[in-house]
Amino acid sequence: MKIFEKLAHIDRRYIYILIAVVVIVPLLMKPNLPIIPTKPVEDIYNYVENLPQGSNILISIDYDAASMPEQQPFLEALLRQCFRNKLKPVMIVQWQLGAPLGTQGLEKIAKECNAVYGVDYINLGYRPGYVAQMVGIGREIRDYFSVDYKNVSVDSFPIMKNIHNYNDFELLVGLEAGSTYLLWVEYAGGRFKQKIALALNAVSAPDAYYFYQSKQIIGLVGGMKGSAEYEVLEKRPDLAVAGMASQSYSHILIILFIIFGNIAFFVEKNRKRKEGGK
Amino acid sequence: MATTIGIWIAAGLTLFIYSFLYKDNPFYKFAEHLYVGITAGYWLIYTWAYTIQPMLLDPIIKNKEFILIIPAFFGLIMLTRWFPSISWLSRWSIAFTVGIGAGLGVTGSIQGFILPQLRSTILPLTGFDFATFNNLLIIFGVITTLVYFYFSKEHKGLLGHGAKIGMTFIMIAFGASFGYTVMARISLLIGRIYFLMFDWIGMLFGK
Numbered sequence: 160m161k162i163f164e165k166l167a168h169i170d171r172r173y174i175y176i177l178i179a180v181v182v183i184v185p186l187l188m189k190p191n192l193p194i195i196p197t198k199p200v201e202d203i204y205n206y207v208e209n210l211p212q213g214s215n216i217l218i219s220i221d222y223d224a225a226s227m228p229e230q231q232p233f234l235e236a237l238l239r240q241c242f243r244n245k246l247k248p249v250m251i252v253q254w255q256l257g258a259p260l261g262t263q264g265l266e267k268i269a270k271e272c273n274a275v276y277g278v279d280y281i282n283l284g285y286r287p288g289y290v291a292q293m294v295g296i297g298r299e300i301r302d303y304f305s306v307d308y309k310n311v312s313v314d315s316f317p318i319m320k321n322i323h324n325y326n327d328f329e330l331l332v333g334l335e336a337g338s339t340y341l342l343w344v345e346y347a348g349g350r351f352k353q354k355i356a357l358a359l360n361a362v363s364a365p366d367a368y369y370f371y372q373s374k375q376i377i378g379l380v381g382g383m384k385g386s387a388e389y390e391v392l393e394k395r396p397d398l399a400v401a402g403m404a405s406q407s408y409s410h411i412l413i414i415l416f417i418i419f420g421n422i423a424f425f426v427e428k429n430r431k432r433k434e435g436g437k
Numbered sequence: 438m439a440t441t442i443g444i445w446i447a448a449g450l451t452l453f454i455y456s457f458l459y460k461d462n463p464f465y466k467f468a469e470h471l472y473v474g475i476t477a478g479y480w481l482i483y484t485w486a487y488t489i490q491p492m493l494l495d496p497i498i499k500n501k502e503f504i505l506i507i508p509a510f511f512g513l514i515m516l517t518r519w520f521p522s523i524s525w526l527s528r529w530s531i532a533f534t535v536g537i538g539a540g541l542g543v544t545g546s547i548q549g550f551i552l553p554q555l556r557s558t559i560l561p562l563t564g565f566d567f568a569t570f571n572n573l574l575i576i577f578g579v580i581t582t583l584v585y586f587y588f589s590k591e592h593k594g595l596l597g598h599g600a601k602i603g604m605t606f607i608m609i610a611f612g613a614s615f616g617y618t619v620m621a622r623i624s625l626l627i628g629r630i631y632f633l634m635f636d637w638i639g640m641l642f643g644k
Contacts, residue, residue, distance in 0.1 A: 175458045182623070182630050228628025229621065255483040256476070287488045290541055346541075349549025361621035365613045372575070373557030375549075382617065383624040402627040409623045 164430075167423035174416065181412050185404035192404050196388040199371050203356040203378030204240070204392040206330065212245040214329040215322055217296075219343065220252040220261035222336035226360040227260055230334045232399035233358045233386040234264040237332060240393050242272035242279065247318055249328070251304065252285040253292075253339050262308065277316035284308025289339065293346040297325050325353040330377075334358045340367060348375050358385065441640065448637040451629050578606045 196204070207216070218237070222230045241248045250265055252258045265282055274280050283304040286292055295302045300323060306312055313319040321327060331353050333343045340357050347353040354377055359367055361382025370376045380389055383406060386399035453468035493509055496502040515530040517523045558579050560572035584596060585603030592600040 172459060178623075178626070179630070182627055183634070186627070186631060186634060225625065228631070229624045255480060255487070258483075285483065285487055287484075287492075290545075294541070345545040345549030349545060349553070361617040361624060362614075365610070365617050369554065369557075373553050375553050382620050383627070384620065398628075398631065402624065402631065405627050405630075406620065406623055409626075410619065413619055 163419075163423040163426040166419050167427055177412060178409055181408040182405040185408055186401065188404075189401070190404045192407055194384075194387050194391045194400060194403055196392050197385075199368075199379040199381075200385050200388040201378070201392065203332075203380060204389060206354075206356070206377050207237070207240055207246065208244065210244065210246055210329050213247065215247045215249055215318075215327055216241055217325075217328040217331045218248050218250045218261075219331065219333045219339075220250065220257040221254050221339040222260070222334055222360065223254050223256035224260065226336040228398070228402065229360045229383045229386060230336065230358060231260060231264055232383070232397055233380050233389050234261070234334055235268050235397065236386065236389045236393045236395065236399075237358075238265060238268035238280075239272065239395060242268065242274050245279075246329075248280045249318070249322065250280070250282045252283075253289060254336070255285050257336075258285045258308070277318055279318070281313070281316055281318050282308045283313065290342055290346060293342055294350070297347070297351040299323055325351045328353065330354050330356060332356045332358065335363060336360045337363070344370055344375055356380075444637055444640055448633055451633060455629075577602075582606050 210216075218234075220234075238248060240246075248265070250261055252261055262282055262284075265280065268274075269276065269280055276282075283300075284307060286303050288295070288303065292303045301313060304313060307316070325331070325347060331343065331347055333340050333355065335357060336359075340359060340363070343355055343357075348355050355375070356378050357367055357370070357376050358380035359382070361384075364379065364381030364385070367376070367379055371379045380386060383399050383402055387396075387403045390397050390400050450468045450471070453464040456462055457465040493505055497505050497509075511530045511533060514526040517526040558576060560576060562569055562573055562576070581599050581603035583603070584599035585607065587596070587600075590596060
């Protein structure tokens with residue numbers, strides 16, 4: 160049983176090395192593990208797929224660099240799908256530090272799909288205010304976004320001609336890292352009956368599934384796995400799919416750590432009890 | 438050239454931060470302080486460029502919207518909390534904020550959370566299919582979890598059993614959250630390692 164005692168007191172740096180190995184090796188070897196899309200992700204994909212050409216989609220960037228590996232692949236896959244189906248993404252930002260990430264993703268995919276700024280898509284940038292802004296968009300989006308992210312009047316862009324409030328958006332997609340999604344559900348969904356789809360980072364995702372069950376959101380993309388599923392549906396495997404093998408193997412390793420850790424804990428507890436009884 | 442420099446800086450700072458896994462060191466401290474400083478600076482610039490200038494200064498100076506002096510005044514007296522002798526002034530602003538928050542929150546919570554969630558718990562229990570079993574599980578889970586949070590009577594007998602089952606449901610929810618949290622943290626590591634391997638080392642080898 161000495162092995163369990165040793166495991167219980169193992170230097171944590173060995174664990175870090177093992178985790179690094181199980182992340183790096185699959186990235187190099189690229190094993191082909193199946194990624195099967197789940198219903199909450201498929202529901203978003205199918206909803207967007209079935210929207211009529213020219214529909215406007217409001218995309219809110221509510222994450223920052225800390226959630227980039229989880230959210231950016233979904234953003235890019237969603238934008239590809241939008242431009243492929245001639246849908247018009249309108250990007251807004253609630254998290255200041257997310258503004259460059261949203262802009263980077265939008266510009267990259269727009270260039271790839273030959274989309275024209277101001278006609279096929281627009282970036283309205285960051286505005287402060289959260290709740291006030293969410294309620295305000297229900298009345299007139301220009302009250303908060305009178306200019307785009309480069310300070311050009313939104314009325315100078317053809318895409319904005321018929322956009323005034325939530326009635327003009329077929330879908331609101333929130334890419335979320337914190338609790339901003341609660342406000343979208345509460346105000347855009349509860350008050351204005353706006354259709355909402357959420358992409359949450361994995362930490363927040365379990366707390367949002369009940370909105371899916373209650374049909375307050377049409378679907379949910381949870382973490383890197385959800386992004387990988389969306390890339391598979393879009394038939395363009397990219398960063399999220401590339402990371403999923405590492406994700407799977409590191410999860411197996413962590414499960415093993417938990418099992419060994421618990422066995423070591425109970426073995427040691429038993430040993431101490433016996434020693435105490437002597 | 439700018440991209441190359443950017444990648445080198447990002448790679449260097451990533452390695453500085455990960456050096457903490459071995460032990461605390463000056464490289465980690467440097468990267469940590471730099472991050473905090475840059476984030477604060479970024480926030481400051483954004484607050485000025487997207488809030489103070491376009492929503493306060495420009496409308497007052499260019500459009501003569503002097504009504505905005507009132508919210509500006511309330512904003513300024515919020516800062517009196519730093520001066521104990523006049524800190525009571527900040528309560529006016531706080532009262533205003535709390536009032537708006539409560540007003541929006543009450544209606545928002547009822548419309549957005551309570552009613553839709555209540556509605557989604559009133560589920561049909563007719564039939565012998567998986568959907569019915571799922572509905573039963575949701576209703577049973579909600580009721581037993583609520584029983585666990587009922588503290589006005591000692592958790593004994595039927596109430597005690599219900600509370601224990603409720604606690605099991607809560608534990609399962611915590612387990613799901615923990616699993617997702619692991620996935621989130623590993624995703625961040627994958628993102629950084631992918632960057633180091635393919636953007637940085639890949640650049641070094643001209644790939």
